[in-house]
Amino acid sequence: xxxxxxxxxxxxxxxxxxxxxxxxxxxxxxxxxxxxxxxxxxxxxxxxxxxxxxxxxxxxxxxxxxxxxxxxxxxxxxxxxxxxxxxxxxxxxxxxxxxxxxxxxxxxxxxxxxxxxxxxxxxxxxxxxxxxxxxxxxxxxxxxxxxxxxxxxxxxxxxxxxxxxxxxxxxxxxxxxxxxxxxxxxxxxxxxxxxxxxxxxxxxxxxxxxxxxxxxxxxxxxxxxxxxxxx
Amino acid sequence: xxxxxxxxxxxxxxxxxxxxxxxxxxxxxxxxxxxxxxxxxxxxxxxxxxxxxxxxxxxxxxxxxxxxxxxxxxxxxxxxxxxxxxxxxxxxxxxxxxxxxxxxxxxxxxxxxxxxxxxxxxxxxxxxxxxxxxxxxxxxxxxxxxxxxxxxxxxxxxxxxxxxxxxxxxxxxxxxxxxxxxxxxxxxxxxxxxxxxxxxxxxxxxxxxxxxxxxxxxxxxxxxxxxxxxxxxxxxxxxx
Numbered sequence: 001x002x003x004x005x006x007x008x009x010x011x012x013x014x015x016x017x018x019x020x021x022x023x024x025x026x027x028x029x030x031x032x033x034x035x036x037x038x039x040x041x042x043x044x045x046x047x048x049x050x051x052x053x054x055x056x057x058x059x060x061x062x063x064x065x066x067x068x069x070x071x072x073x074x075x076x077x078x079x080x081x082x083x084x085x086x087x088x089x090x091x092x093x094x095x096x097x098x099x100x101x102x103x104x105x106x107x108x109x110x111x112x113x114x115x116x117x118x119x120x121x122x123x124x125x126x127x128x129x130x131x132x133x134x135x136x137x138x139x140x141x142x143x144x145x146x147x148x149x150x151x152x153x154x155x156x157x158x159x160x161x162x163x164x165x166x167x168x169x170x171x172x173x174x175x176x177x178x179x180x181x182x183x184x185x186x187x188x189x190x191x192x193x194x195x196x197x198x199x200x201x202x203x204x205x206x207x208x209x210x211x212x213x214x215x216x217x218x219x220x221x222x223x224x225x226x227x228x229x230x231x
Numbered sequence: 232x233x234x235x236x237x238x239x240x241x242x243x244x245x246x247x248x249x250x251x252x253x254x255x256x257x258x259x260x261x262x263x264x265x266x267x268x269x270x271x272x273x274x275x276x277x278x279x280x281x282x283x284x285x286x287x288x289x290x291x292x293x294x295x296x297x298x299x300x301x302x303x304x305x306x307x308x309x310x311x312x313x314x315x316x317x318x319x320x321x322x323x324x325x326x327x328x329x330x331x332x333x334x335x336x337x338x339x340x341x342x343x344x345x346x347x348x349x350x351x352x353x354x355x356x357x358x359x360x361x362x363x364x365x366x367x368x369x370x371x372x373x374x375x376x377x378x379x380x381x382x383x384x385x386x387x388x389x390x391x392x393x394x395x396x397x398x399x400x401x402x403x404x405x406x407x408x409x410x411x412x413x414x415x416x417x418x419x420x421x422x423x424x425x426x427x428x429x430x431x432x433x434x435x436x437x438x439x440x441x442x443x444x445x446x447x448x449x450x451x452x453x454x455x456x457x458x459x460x461x462x463x464x465x466x467x468x469x470x471x
Contacts, residue, residue: 003312072431073423074388076395077402081423084415163293170295174395181298194305202298209293 014193015200022197025183026204032104032169032179033212037162040105045112052117063113070110075171079103083175096175104172108165115161119154120146152223159216166209180205233417240408240418247404248425254322254390254400259383261326266333273338284334291331297392300324304396321393325386332382340375341367377444381437384430391426401425 015022051063070078083099086092094102123146131141173182184201188194237244272284291299303320307313344367352362394403405422409415 001311003310006309006312068431069427072384072434073426074391074402076391077405077419077423077426080402080406081416081419084409084419088416167293167295170297171392173297181295181301184298185301188305195309198298198302198306202294202302205298206290206294209295210289213289213293 010196011193012196012200014191014196018187018191018197019200021183021187022180022201022204025178025180026208028177028179029166029169029205030208032100032172032177033162033166035101036104036108036165036169039101040108041112041158041161041165044105044109045116048109048113049116049120052113053120067110067113070106071114075103075107075168076174078107079172079175096177100172100175100177104165104168107168108161111161111164112158115154115157116150118157119150122153123149155216155220155223159213159220162212162216163209166205166212170205232420233414236412236414237417237421240412243404243408244401244418244422244425247399247401247422248429250318250398250400251387251390251429254318254325254393254398255383255387257319257322258326258329258386258390261323262329262333262386265327265330266337269330269334270337270341273334274341288331288334291328292335296325296328296389297395299328300392300396317393317396317398321396321398325389325393328389329382329386332385333379336375336378336382337371339378340371343374344370374444377437377440380433380440384433384437387426387430387433 048063048067051059052067054060054063079100082103083094083096086094086099086102127145127149128141131145136145169179170181173179176182180201184197188197191197269284269287272280273288275281275284300321303324304315304317307320308315348366348370349362352366357366390400391402394400394406397403401422405418406415409418412418
């Protein structure tokens, strides 16, 4: 069954030799995760959520179609599609990293817009009406009343999304970005020690995913402590 | 998009779609049976089993799928001294990842059955087996179906990852056809539409089930269109 001779012959020192290369690959994943979460999730996602909540059909329907389409197609197809389509449509050839970022941003935005929309809808109409009755202006209403409550509702699903984004960044290596996976596969063909290299890559990725999940856990707890009545 | 060209190569695309569905089938079987087993361990009274299930769920939920697929494809043949096809190693890995997600979904469903049901079953003198099969699981199953269907829309998306290890699924077929004809955009747009046509109905069905479920418990059933959905339900998250 298990080839013990082979297991005994494993030499993990190769991982230490190439650890800086693997870590720089991992950094690319983390960078893409950040781009996806902040540009895609927070900025574009909020805009999409607001468009989706708009009372004008002309704004709401295109936004809805966009969200449904990006949520119902695989990221891998989206990334390759963007990489081939953007130069045709705009005439500007994008680097793989740029194509990957564009695809990731739209993909994440579509997912996050639903979470943000859900959070805002979850706050309840009475809060808007109460703020209005107190004579609060639109900005103050959102800043002081709606958002603090909505963010508390959004945080748990957003943490889940952050982990998904990190996992999704590994998919983008199909576009030949030097991320962790591509670095690992190049190293393994170079050193002929795939087991050591891939095991190290998987463990590194696991540690980062665990870190994101713990970060989210503590952020959630901190927010809950800050609120008067929790969720 | 060159529709004629795509239609001329529809045979290869259908072959690819068949592989995609085969991966989904294999993965679904592993995910559902494995998920049930892990869920059972997760709620068992033995600490070691619980710890194992927790570690398993955590690992498969936070590690990128593609890295695990590559690991399995390149390392399992060496460690076990066999040959494994990309299709099988990839589907099994996707199935194991699915098992971790489904275990959490099942657990949430069981936890949502009121405690009184279990107590009532015990008060009636039911032993463990009838208690679970006739009282708790039927109720839990009803709550679980919507997130289960929803997960399978995710799973269908994940099947594309197997193209990275050379499994000739729909996405790889389209990419290769694009390379042969230099019409990448036509084929990629075509499969984007095909994937949408496969995945979107599954999501809509999950939403429909969800709406039906919350209608029954909250308000009388009314006519509500798909397009005026409620806020998405909170995702089940496993925190360490």
